[in-house]
Amino acid sequence: MPNSIQMTDDLFDQLRLELRRGCLVMAVLGQLRAEHYGYTLRLALTDLGLAIDEGTLYPLLRRLESQGLLVSEWREEAKRDKRFYRISAEGKRMLGLLCVEWENINKSLNKILQKG
Amino acid sequence: MPNSIQMTDDLFDQLRLELRRGCLVMAVLGQLRAEHYGYTLRLALTDLGLAIDEGTLYPLLRRLESQGLLVSEWREEAKRDKRFYRISAEGKRMLGLLCVEWENINKSLNKILQKG
DNA sequence: GGCACACACTGTGTGGGACACAGTAATATG
DNA sequence: CATATTACTGTGTCCCACACAGTGTGTGCC
Numbered sequence: 001m002p003n004s005i006q007m008t009d010d011l012f013d014q015l016r017l018e019l020r021r022g023c024l025v026m027a028v029l030g031q032l033r034a035e036h037y038g039y040t041l042r043l044a045l046t047d048l049g050l051a052i053d054e055g056t057l058y059p060l061l062r063r064l065e066s067q068g069l070l071v072s073e074w075r076e077e078a079k080r081d082k083r084f085y086r087i088s089a090e091g092k093r094m095l096g097l098l099c100v101e102w103e104n105i106n107k108s109l110n111k112i113l114q115k116g
Numbered sequence: 117m118p119n120s121i122q123m124t125d126d127l128f129d130q131l132r133l134e135l136r137r138g139c140l141v142m143a144v145l146g147q148l149r150a151e152h153y154g155y156t157l158r159l160a161l162t163d164l165g166l167a168i169d170e171g172t173l174y175p176l177l178r179r180l181e182s183q184g185l186l187v188s189e190w191r192e193e194a195k196r197d198k199r200f201y202r203i204s205a206e207g208k209r210m211l212g213l214l215c216v217e218w219e220n221i222n223k224s225l226n227k228i229l230q231k232g
Numbered sequence: 233g234g235c236a237c238a239c240a241c242t243g244t245g246t247g248g249g250a251c252a253c254a255g256t257a258a259t260a261t262g
Numbered sequence: 263c264a265t266a267t268t269a270c271t272g273t274g275t276c277c278c279a280c281a282c283a284g285t286g287t288g289t290g291c292c
Contacts, residue, residue, distance in 0.1 A: 011183055012210060014248090016217050019138035021279070023221050025131055030228040039240055049224040056279055058241065063278085067127055079288070082240065094128060099229065101132050105139050106222070108165040112146040113215065134278090137250070155269050172250055174270065179249080196258070198269070 024052060026102065028060060029087055029095040032070060037082040061085055069094055140168060142218065144176060145203055145211040148186060153198040177201055185210055 027050050031041060042057050052060075061083075064070045069091035072083050087095065143166050147157060158173050168176075177199075180186045185207035189200050203211065 011185075012213050015138070015141055015210065015214060017279075018141065018249090019214060019217060020221060022131070022135035022137055022139075023225060024279095025134065026225060027228055030225070037240075039238095048227055049220055053280065054241080055243095055281070055283095059243095059278080069127075080240070081287095094131065097128050098131060098135060101135060102225070104165055105136060109139060109142060109146070109218070111164055112143055130277090133250075140250095153269080169251065170270080171252070171254095171272095175249080175272095178271095194259090194268095196269075 020050065023102075024050065024056075024060065025064070026095065026098050028057075028064065029069060029091050029098075032085050032087045032091075035084050035086040037084050039082075041085070064091070136166065139218075140166065140172075140176065141180070142211065142214050144173075144180065145185060145207050145214075148201050148203045148207075151200050151202040153200050155198075157201070180207070 027045060027048070028041070031044055036044065038054075038058055038061060041061075042052060042054065045052055045057075061070065061072075065072055065085070069088055070085050071088050072085045074081055075084055076082075143161060143164070144157070147160060152160065154170075154174055154177060157177075158168060158170065161168055161173075177186065177188075181188055181201070185204055186201050187204050188202075190197055191200055192198075
């Protein structure tokens with residue numbers, strides 16, 4: 001039988017990712033109320049305790065832009081071309097809706113968990 | 117061009133589901149500190165504001181059991197065979213870890229969102 | 233001036249899992 | 263005896279995060 005603690009830890013990593021998945025969208029939208037490009041956005045999120053892989057963040061940004069929640073612009077800064085993102089009006093509306101939903105989920109979870 | 121509000125709403129549904137996805141595991145584990153079978157568990161979660169489709173809940177229960185976080189037992193009650201689930205020791209440990217992670221995510225999100 | 237390292241983004245493959253939809257079957261209810 | 267409720271199972275599809283692997287450009291150091 002494999003090591004039980006190790007199994008738990010692998011499983012925990014997986015569930016933790018699952019838990020963070022949906023929150024990343026909110027975090028990115030919230031952070032992009034101020035303009036950022038991918039790299040600094042990633043650093044900022046890491047700083048805030050929401051580390052995210054490059055291979056996850058960049059596709060996420062493109063996806064959110066294709067969904068109309070972000071707008072972007074190629075621009076040179078410090079002798080480098082960078083893609084600057086910021087939230088769109090649609091994105092702001094969506095972020096508001098998601099915040100409400102987030103609070104509801106929190107209330108539900110607290111109700112469930114405090115009983116134990 | 118399709119109706120913009122409708123698009124936002126469809127998109128919101130999708131993002132809302134994404135947001136709830138990871139939380140469902142916590143809700144189910146938390147709720148199953150008391151024994152339930154699928155149907156009443158689903159009713160209880162719906163009552164708490166975390167409605168979940170049958171086709172999502174039942175596979176989730178089987179998955180969590182296969183991961184060792186739940187234990188189950190076929191038993192007759194009210195002239196029906198039902199599969200009763202409850203949390204395992206491993207599941208309790210995992211739930212504790214997830215709660216900590218959940219709090220951390222909440223802190224991070226609050227930091228991001230309050231700034232606006 | 234060449235070498236390592238940080239910066240900034242792109243591309244592909246894979247696998248997990250929610251959901252829609254459909255089915256099975258037994259027990260109330262009228 | 264027909265319909266609704268209870269209770270669970272099965273299949274197919276689609277999305278998306280992640281791992282991994284590139285591509286190319288500054289900057290600092292010796």
